[in-house]
Amino acid sequence: MSETKALITPPGADKVLARKRPAAPARSARQRVGRVLLYVMLIAAAIAMLIPFFWMVMSSLKDANSVFSVPIRWLPDVFVWQNYVEIWQESGLLTWIKNTLILSVGVTLLQVTTGSFAAYGFSRIRFPGRDALFLLYIATIAVPWQSYMIPQFIMLSNAGLANTLWSILLLQAFGAFGVFLMKQFYETVPEELSEAARLDGLSEYGIWARIMLPLSVPAIASLSLLTFVNTWNDFLGPLIYLRDPSLWTMQLGLNNFVSSLYDVNFGVLFAGLVISVVPIAIVFLLGQRYFVEGIATSGLKG
Template sequence: MSETMTLVTPPRRRERFGIEPNPRSRPAGRGRNTVGRTLLYVVLIIAAVAMLTPFFWMIMSSLKDANSVFSVPVRWLPEVFVWDNYVDIWTRSDILTWIRNTLVLSVTVTALQVLTGSFAAYGFSRIRFPGRDALFLLYVATIAVPWQSYMIPQFILLSNANVANTLWSIILLQAFGAFGVFLMKQFYETVPEDLSEAARLDGLSEYGIWWRIMLPLSVPAIASLSLLTFVNTWNDYLGPLIYLRDPSLWTMQLGLNNFVASLYDVDYGVLFAGLVISVVPIAVVFLLGQRFFVEGIATSGMKG
């Protein structure tokens, strides 16, 4: 009986000599992965279009006249671009004051939350004291408590302190946040303890370690916290509605709402122009800090 000898060339040797592999020998899972990835991209594109459609409609509505905004059927593009809407919102309202007040509150609250949140997070992550974990869990649990449950006693407290109807009321309300402490603590726990020990041996105090080592290393987490705090403060409506009664203290959201209420016949084209202006700072901040935001959120959930 004759035996047939088959020469089998290893894959690396076939690649070295330019021998093309048999298409039938390719794994079947590669084609399935391509199809799955294509479907995923399609779903993500559809979701992105669904999320961006309201913004597109808002921008286009800001360039329409008052009678064309809510026309039936919906006209996505204006027949005539009314650029004067952006001029009218500046001349018919006190939007410059609203922007200034909102910007002051957003920047101040963001800076204070980053300062207090990072400092408290360093204490919870690096300083050992009795009841530390229980105190941290109790503090973080306040995130689940709705603001409406203690809104009235808080208003009475600030009114007795004579800070109601001032910008200080909003600043004091939002200068401290449990979420910021939680976010920064999770990031600090990813920093090796050896760095803190080496700094202590070099004579640095705990304040120096926090300021000179931990803060520079936590730029992604600080960017994430800053972005979230800035957006929440800029979009806040209920807080300014309760505490800011003087029109000279109104924020952007409160001012636009009162602008609508003060008009008998609302020009929605002008209103949407104001809404577009209110969205621009948030979009700019998010675009500038998007890379740090994603990195900070991703690394804050890691340990070791």
């Protein structure tokens, strides 16, 4: 056996292999160092992003004179929990939250429905000019809303929808980004499923509702999360269309709460800001896994 091995192995091969063996530990050591540096950079970036939120939460528990003290005091000397009671008592916070939830949930449902339905037509139904129409529709993403918000306001005012929640719902019921996101996902679904459903007598509406939607949960979650957060944080739309205080959203209400006070208690204001961030944080934490899956695996594929 040893003679056979000696015949197979060329002369000097053992020395070459001996020189190459130490390279693997060195390479693995470099990988560990690179991984540690990557983790350090990610932790530093996470801390840099979380510091403003930490300061906001701590400021909501300070008295009015301690929020902008110099030097900065990260932790309050006395935790003023009364700030959260005062923001509820001195403002229409409950009304603002209700209106913002109505708009955020309503716009999210509308954009998911219209975006997924239009995306199905662009990805599965063939008609003349389909690709050109899709590119033209997606190109509207590059057009800033400020360039056509005045004609929109005139149209909705003439329709009697200004100063109503319906104006915001109709403005944001359709979104080109949602169509693009859902279409990119639908194109990853095998078309044989649609063909088999058509042979079984299922209509296009049935294919969309019973096949495509159940398979596109990650993309729907991504679109829902992005739409909900954007609508919740929207300030310019409610500022233009909602003049009645009973229709104000969180962002508009907090802005007017500050401007209506002669001596602003920033501790109370930051308490309101913390309350406004909590729903977004909850939604993001619940949908984070689906959001990452929808974006990374299919949502932005070309």
